[in-house]
Amino acid sequence: MTTALRDFIKNPTTAELELVARYAMQPEDGRRERAFLAFAETGLPHRRMEAWKWSDFKAALKALETPASASANDPVPHDGALVFRFAPTGFEQPKTLPEGVRILTQPTTQALSGAEDVPLGALAAALAGGGARPSTMVIEITSSDLPRLHFVFDGAGEASFARIIFLVRSGVSLTMTESYLGGAGFTAALLEFNLEDAARLNRTIYQRGGTDEALAVTGLINLAANSAAVQTTLAFGAKVARMETRAVHQGSGAKLTLNAAYLSGKGLHADITTHVRHGAPGCVTRQLTKGAVLDGGTGVFQGKFFVPRKTGQHTDADMQHQALLLEDGAVVFAKPELEIYADDVECAHGNTCGALDDAQMFYLRQRGIPETQARAMLTEAFIAEALSTADDSVRDVLLAEAQNWLSS
Amino acid sequence: MLKITNLSATVGEAAEAKTILNGLSLNVPAGEVHAIMGPNGAVKSTLSYVLTGRSGYEVTGGSATLNGEDVLDMDPEIRAAKGMFLSFQYPIEIPGVPVMTFVRTAMNAQRKARGEAEISAPDFIKKSRDVAKMLNLDAEMLKRPVNVGFSGGEKKRLEIYQMMMLEPKFLILDETDSGLDIDALKTVADGVNAMRDPSRGMLVITHYQRLLDYIKPDKVHVLAKGQIIKTGGPELALRLEQEGYDGVLGEAA
Ligand SMILES: Nc1ncnc2c1ncn2[C@@H]1O[C@H](COP(=O)(O)OP(=O)(O)OP(=O)(O)O)[C@@H](O)[C@H]1O
Ligand SMILES: [Mg+2]
Numbered sequence: 108m109t110t111a112l113r114d115f116i117k118n119p120t121t122a123e124l125e126l127v128a129r130y131a132m133q134p135e136d137g138r139r140e141r142a143f144l145a146f147a148e149t150g151l152p153h154r155r156m157e158a159w160k161w162s163d164f165k166a167a168l169k170a171l172e173t174p175a176s177a178s179a180n181d182p183v184p185h186d187g188a189l190v191f192r193f194a195p196t197g198f199e200q201p202k203t204l205p206e207g208v209r210i211l212t213q214p215t216t217q218a219l220s221g222a223e224d225v226p227l228g229a230l231a232a233a234l235a236g237g238g239a240r241p242s243t244m245v246i247e248i249t250s251s252d253l254p255r256l257h258f259v260f261d262g263a264g265e266a267s268f269a270r271i272i273f274l275v276r277s278g279v280s281l282t283m284t285e286s287y288l289g290g291a292g293f294t295a296a297l298l299e300f301n302l303e304d305a306a307r308l309n310r311t312i313y314q315r316g317g318t319d320e321a322l323a324v325t326g327l328i329n330l331a332a333n334s335a336a337v338q339t340t341l342a343f344g345a346k347v348a349r350m351e352t353r354a355v356h357q358g359s360g361a362k363l364t365l366n367a368a369y370l371s372g373k374g375l376h377a378d379i380t381t382h383v384r385h386g387a388p389g390c391v392t393r394q395l396t397k398g399a400v401l402d403g404g405t406g407v408f409q410g411k412f413f414v415p416r417k418t419g420q421h422t423d424a425d426m427q428h429q430a431l432l433l434e435d436g437a438v439v440f441a442k443p444e445l446e447i448y449a450d451d452v453e454c455a456h457g458n459t460c461g462a463l464d465d466a467q468m469f470y471l472r473q474r475g476i477p478e479t480q481a482r483a484m485l486t487e488a489f490i491a492e493a494l495s496t497a498d499d500s501v502r503d504v505l506l507a508e509a510q511n512w513l514s515s
Numbered sequence: 516m517l518k519i520t521n522l523s524a525t526v527g528e529a530a531e532a533k534t535i536l537n538g539l540s541l542n543v544p545a546g547e548v549h550a551i552m553g554p555n556g557a558v559k560s561t562l563s564y565v566l567t568g569r570s571g572y573e574v575t576g577g578s579a580t581l582n583g584e585d586v587l588d589m590d591p592e593i594r595a596a597k598g599m600f601l602s603f604q605y606p607i608e609i610p611g612v613p614v615m616t617f618v619r620t621a622m623n624a625q626r627k628a629r630g631e632a633e634i635s636a637p638d639f640i641k642k643s644r645d646v647a648k649m650l651n652l653d654a655e656m657l658k659r660p661v662n663v664g665f666s667g668g669e670k671k672r673l674e675i676y677q678m679m680m681l682e683p684k685f686l687i688l689d690e691t692d693s694g695l696d697i698d699a700l701k702t703v704a705d706g707v708n709a710m711r712d713p714s715r716g717m718l719v720i721t722h723y724q725r726l727l728d729y730i731k732p733d734k735v736h737v738l739a740k741g742q743i744i745k746t747g748g749p750e751l752a753l754r755l756e757q758e759g760y761d762g763v764l765g766e767a768a
Contacts, residue, residue: 475595488611
C-alpha cells in the first residue's frame with residue numbers, strides 16, 4: 108500500500124515521504140485512508156494551487172525536523188480551565204471531567220466530508236493518534252455551565268497531529284481557547300464544531316511559532332438554525348502558519364463572527380484564510396481581520412463569502428481586512444472575495460493596506476511619546492477592535508501579548 | 516529662551532524643494548508672550564512644525580535654540596521632554612486611545628526622558644480633574660478616544676487641557692482661538708494666562724485681535740514670505756485689524 112500511496116504524490120519531497128511513512132505506521136482504517144488520499148492528491152500544498160499561492164508548505168517544509176526553538180510560554184490562563192495538551196508524542200487531559208462534557212476517544216477515524224478542500228486538515232485526520240494520542244477526540248457538550256476548555260499544542264518534536272470534534276448540543280454554550288505554542292517542526296490540527304440549534308460557541312485562538320516551524324490549523328464550523336459562533340484569533344505566524352476556517356450556515360438565523368489579528372515579524376508568515384457558505388436564509392456573518400507586519404514579515408488574508416441563489420437569501424454579511432505595513436520590507440497579500448448569487452442580500456467588504464499615519468505619529472511624538480512607543484500605541488489601538496470579541500478571561504492577555512510584541 | 520537665528524528651511528524633494536523659511540530670526544525671552552500674525556499661507560504653521568520637529572522639512576541654514584540648546588537636531592519627543600509644546604491648528608484624531616491614557620503616557624514618557632519619577636495614578640487623576648474643571652471639560656470626554664468625534668472647539672480645549680497637564684516650558688499656540696465660541700475663548704485664555712510664568716515663553720499664532728485682548732502679548736510679529744517682516748508692540752495687532760496686511764505691509768515693503 109505504501110508504494111501505491113507514494114505514487115499519488117508526484118515527485119515527493121523528503122517531508123512528504125516522511126508523512127507517507129507515518130501514515131503507513133497507523134492502523135488500517137478505511138476513513139483514515141480516504142483522508143490520507145485527499146491529502147496525497149496534492150501532497151503538501153504549494154504555490155501553484157490557487158488557495159495556497161501565498162502559503163507554500165511544500166517549499167517551507169523540506170523535512171520533518173525538530174526545530175531549534177522551544178515552545179513559547181502559554182499566556183492563556185490554565186487556572187480554572189479544563190486543560191487538554193497535545194504534544195508531538197504525548198497527550199494529557201483533565202483527570203476528571205465535570206458533568207456536561209463527555210469525551211469519546213474513538214479508536215477509529217471519523218469521516219471527514221469536504222476533505223479535498225482542506226488538504227492539511229485531511230492530513231491531520233489521517234495522522235492523528237498513535238501512542239497516548241486519540242485518533243479522533245469527540246467532545247460532547249451538554250451543559251453551558253462548564254469551565255472554559257483550553258487546548259494546548261506544544262512540546263518539542265518533529266511533528267504533531269490532532270483532530271478534535273465538538274458536538275455542542277441544542278441551546279448549549281461552549282467557551283474554549285486554543286494555544287499553539289510551537290516546538291514541533293510541523294503541526295497540523297483539525298477542529299470541527301457542530302453547533303446544534305441555538306447552540307453557542309466562543310472560540311479564541313492564540314498562535315506563536317518559530318522561524319523553522321510550519322503550522323496549519325483547520326477549523327470547520329457548522330451552524331444549525333439560530334446558533335452563534337464567535338471566533339477570535341491572534342496569530343504571530345511561523346515560518347509558515349495557516350489559520351484556516353471554513354464555516355457553513357446550515358440553518359436560518361445563525362450568526363457568525365470571525366475576527367483575527369495577525370502580527371508578523373522578521374522571518375514569520377501568518378495566513379488567515381476563511382470560507383463562509385451561507386447555506387440557509389437569513390444568516391449573519393461579521394468578519395474583521397487586522398494585521399500589522401514588520402520588515403521581513405508576511406501577512407496573508409484570504410476571505411470568501413459564498414452566497415447561493417436560493418439558500419442564501421436575506422444574507423447579511425460584512426468582511427473587513429485592514430493591514431498596517433509598519434516598516435519597509437513588510438509584505439501583505441490580501442484577497443477578499445464575495446461570491447453572491449442570491450439577489451436579496453446585504454453583503455459588503457473592505458480591504459485596506461497602508462503605513463501608520465504620519466500626522467498621528469507626529470502628534471504622539473510632539474507630546475513626548477518616543478517613536479517606538481508611539482508606533483506600538485497606534486498599532487495596538489488599530490488591532491484591538493479585532494480582539495474585542497475574545498472571551499473575557501483571555502482578552503486582556505491577548506492585548507498584553509500584542510503590546511509586548513509591538514514595544515519590543 | 517527661544518532664539519531663532521536666520522532660520523531657513525525647505526519642503527519637498529531636492530529638485531522641487533520649495534523655500535518656506537527664508538532667514539527668519541525671532542527671540543522670545545523667558546516670561547514673555549509673543550504673537551505671530553500673517554496672511555494665510557504665510558508659513559506660520561510651518562514654522563511651528565519646524566520648531567517641534569515634524570518630518571518633511573529640511574533646515575538649510577540658521578539655528579533655533581531653547582535655553583541655549585540647539586533643538587533642530589533633536590527628535591520631536593526629546594524637544595517635548597525639553598518643554599516644547601504645540602497646540603495644533605488642526606488637532607489629530609487618535610482612534611482607540613482614550614485621552615487620559617494618552618496624556619498619562621505622554622507625561623510619564625517626558626518624565627522618564629528627564630530622569631524624573633512617574634506620576635502616581637491618584638495624583639494624575641486629581642490633576643486631571645482640576646484642569647478639566649478649570650476648562651469646563653466634561654469628565655466623560657476624557658474617557659473618549661483623543662479628538663475622535665470632538666467638535667472643533669472641543670478639540671482646541673483639549674489641546675489646552677493637554678498643555679496644562681504637561682506643563683511645558685515653551686508654548687506654541689497655533690490658532691487656538693479659531694473654532695472657539697465666545698465663552699470658550701475666555702476659558703481657554705484664562706487657562707493660558709494661568710500658565711504665564713517668568714520661566715515660560717509663549718508664541719501665539721492668531722489672525723484676530725480678540726485673543727490678544729485676553730492674552731496680552733509683549734510683542735507682535737508679522738510673518739510673510741518666510742521672514743518676520745515687522746515687529747511691534749500690542750498696538751501693531753490693532754493696526755493690522757483696522758488697516759489689513761496691505762495697509763501695514765505696504766509701508767514695510
Ligand atoms: N509639504 C508641503 N509641500 C508643499 N507646500 C507646502 C507643504 N507644506 C506647506 N506648504 C505650503 O506652505 C505654505 C504655508 O503653509 P502654512 O500652513 O504654514 O500657512 P499658515 O501661515 O499657517 O496659514 P493659515 O493662516 O491658513 O493657517 C502654504 O502655501 C502651503 O501650501
Ligand atoms: Mg496655519
